[in-house]
Amino acid sequence: MILSRALPTLAVTEALAAAVARAARPGDSILLEGPLGAGKTAFARAFLRAAAADPTLEVPSPSFTLVQSYATGLGLVHHFDLWRLDGPAALAELGWDDALTDIVLVEWPDRLGPLRPADALSIALVPTDAPIAVDTPVTAGGDAARTALLSGWPGRLGALA
Amino acid sequence: MDLAGGRPVLGIESSCDETAAAVLAGDGRILAALVASQEASHAPFGGVVPEIAARAHLALLPGLVRGVMDQAGLGFADLGGVAATTGPGLIGGLIVGSQMGKGIALAAGLPFVAVNHLEAHALTARLPGLVPGGAPFPYLLLLISGGHCQCVAVEGVGRHVRLGGTVDDAAGEAFDKVAKLLGLPWPGGPALERLAAAGDPARFAFPRPMLGRAGCDFSFSGLKTAVAQTVARFGAGALEPRVAADLAAGFQAAVAAVLADRAGHAMAMFGERHPGVAGLLVVAGGVAANGAVRAALGAATAAHGFGLAVPPVALCTDNAVMVAWTGIERLRLGLVDALDVAPRPRWPLDELAGAVAAPPPPRPPA
Numbered sequence: 420m421i422l423s424r425a426l427p428t429l430a431v432t433e434a435l436a437a438a439v440a441r442a443a444r445p446g447d448s449i450l451l452e453g454p455l456g457a458g459k460t461a462f463a464r465a466f467l468r469a470a471a472a473d474p475t476l477e478v479p480s481p482s483f484t485l486v487q488s489y490a491t492g493l494g495l496v497h498h499f500d501l502w503r504l505d506g507p508a509a510l511a512e513l514g515w516d517d518a519l520t521d522i523v524l525v526e527w528p529d530r531l532g533p534l535r536p537a538d539a540l541s542i543a544l545v546p547t548d549a550p551i552a553v554d555t556p557v558t559a560g561g562d563a564a565r566t567a568l569l570s571g572w573p574g575r576l577g578a579l580a
Numbered sequence: 581m582d583l584a585g586g587r588p589v590l591g592i593e594s595s596c597d598e599t600a601a602a603v604l605a606g607d608g609r610i611l612a613a614l615v616a617s618q619e620a621s622h623a624p625f626g627g628v629v630p631e632i633a634a635r636a637h638l639a640l641l642p643g644l645v646r647g648v649m650d651q652a653g654l655g656f657a658d659l660g661g662v663a664a665t666t667g668p669g670l671i672g673g674l675i676v677g678s679q680m681g682k683g684i685a686l687a688a689g690l691p692f693v694a695v696n697h698l699e700a701h702a703l704t705a706r707l708p709g710l711v712p713g714g715a716p717f718p719y720l721l722l723l724i725s726g727g728h729c730q731c732v733a734v735e736g737v738g739r740h741v742r743l744g745g746t747v748d749d750a751a752g753e754a755f756d757k758v759a760k761l762l763g764l765p766w767p768g769g770p771a772l773e774r775l776a777a778a779g780d781p782a783r784f785a786f787p788r789p790m791l792g793r794a795g796c797d798f799s800f801s802g803l804k805t806a807v808a809q810t811v812a813r814f815g816a817g818a819l820e821p822r823v824a825a826d827l828a829a830g831f832q833a834a835v836a837a838v839l840a841d842r843a844g845h846a847m848a849m850f851g852e853r854h855p856g857v858a859g860l861l862v863v864a865g866g867v868a869a870n871g872a873v874r875a876a877l878g879a880a881t882a883a884h885g886f887g888l889a890v891p892p893v894a895l896c897t898d899n900a901v902m903v904a905w906t907g908i909e910r911l912r913l914g915l916v917d918a919l920d921v922a923p924r925p926r927w928p929l930d931e932l933a934g935a936v937a938a939p940p941p942p943r944p945p946a
Contacts, residue, residue, distance in 0.1 A: 455757050456808030460748060460801060480749045480801070482757075483596075483727030484925060485670070502757075512634070512672055546809060 420576055422569040426544075432458060435567060435579075436465035439540070442578045443470070445494045445521055448536040450528035450571075453544035458565055459526045462544065463498050466524060470496055481526075486513050495521040501530035510534055540572040582606075583691045584660025584911040588652065590684065591904025592645065592662070594637040594677030595669025595697045596727065600900035601644040603652040606660060608708040608908060612651035613901050615894070616640045634672025641680055648900075656688040661916075663907025666694035667924030669727075674923035682919045693907040694917040698723065698929045700902040701864040702734045704891050707905050711889045715860060720850045720886070722843050722877070725865030725897075726752035731796045731846035732929060733853055734862070737909050740929040743849050744796030744842070751835060751867045754800035758807050758831050762824050772828050773870050779829030784810055786834040788841070796846035798838065807831050836876035839867075843877055847884040859886035868896040 426432045439449065449466070451459040464478035470491035481487045481500040488497045497518040504510075507530060515534065528535060547564040569579060586606035593600040602613035649655065664681025667674055678694065685692035701723050705715040718735040720743075729752070730745035749757070752769060759768025764775065786806050789799040807827060814823060847859060861881050867873055868890050881888040895901060910916070 454808065455761055456801075456805035458805070464748075477747065479746060480753060482753050483750065484668075487926075546812060 424567045426565045426567055433465040436462050437469035438579055440466050440469040443493055443522055448523045448539035450539050450541045451526045457544040457546055463524045497523045499525045501527040504530045507532045507534045541570045543568040581914045582912045583916055587660030589661045589904045589907045590659055591900040592664040592677045592681045593898055593900040593903045594673040595665045598898040599637045599640040601648045602900035602904045603648045604904040610901055612648035614644045614647050615899055637673045637676040659690055661691045661907055661911050663693040663695050663903050665697045665903050667927035671925045678923050691916040693910050694921045695903045695906045696927055700906045703906050703909055704895055704902040705862040705889050710891055718854050719860040719862055722863045723865045724751040724867035729798050733850055737913055738932045742930055743846050746798040748799050748801035754804050757804050761808055761811050775825050776828035776832045779825030781829040781833035783826040784830035786830050788834050788837050791841050796842045798842055803834055832872050836872045839873055840876035840880040844880045847886050861886045862889045864896050866897045869893045
């Protein structure tokens, strides 16, 4: 089953992230897929702010640090960004096995290879092709339209429909 | 009391992709400095691969330390202390560098200084001869690198006040990611600047996130997304050289404008904290090497009546000179760390107050 959700604005993205946070529990893996600039970190930030019930929680990009951990109302949430990895070899060094007992949010999950959790919720963020001329100024920035394709979470995906 | 007794200090840096060692005389003169960059080994992956980083630090560091000691003509017994970056950064590299530093300190009976990488960047401006007048406290630091992006009021050793920082991506991270979008090789920053030199910065009007906003926080994620969306409009495959150059120039102009605007706000905030102080803006981090950024910051400091100090590129990017110098500054104040201090991947500058003055370990009998 694949659930498709249109995300015309950042506010709708944040509402979906909050709904995922309400459904999440320790042991869950949430994989955020999509190209550079698709809104993965923005989604993760909204999830963490909802989970921590703190709308101003600082959630910097973990591209450099690879993982940042947050204490939330759902227990610990580990925000991984595997962009700089070439494969799963370094994951052990990052405490991947221990993190799986809590909630993990993973950007660039293709780097997980065989370590990809089978029961994960996958959220693919697809920038919406806008029929605009090449020389139209880009002003929307992070608030551009995209579509989320949700899959996985056997038996639980309906809660997000 | 200077715990180093005016003797030379060894510095070790291994928090990201540079492995470095340096020996400074007690007065801060650089006696020897070596940097081994892992750029080449990382290039195929388009980034810093941390597992490789830890192993490479382990392979490189003993030779680098031996090299600087030989160049300086010193043995460990001639040193007055050992300083090693202990955070923030990638945990593997931090373990390798700090443990080596502690091992040398223990074996030679020297005081050990656990250096915060951010403080090392902050104190670099105080190296003798770098800034006319020697950069007395307080001054304003703009740290712009791949992993860090923040404005800090540097008010003393261990006394730093973060005025603002990025709410999402660091400036250097934005350079690296946009460079990747444009199909440029790692490291992305210098390649992007070379490409931008031939481009028209006005063709693509990219957003300038946070421009004019109160405070001095940064945001680069929306700008990165705007570049990604624009690149996507040109379809799959390699960009025409002309288009790529214009995209690079437009992006670089947007980053420079944002950094200048945010630095302007930071200078105003610094002025309110320290009225009557002759303002000095010190820039550190790899992004400081970018010519467009330096030019924009030059204009901003002139407009605010601040001086601008941009250390030479080799001292702006990660290096061990700044680590040894921080060791000297801390040892002069009697600040030393215990050998059981743990590496800290996250170590914000305002958590530095924990440094405690303690007597150095006894020197072993000669």
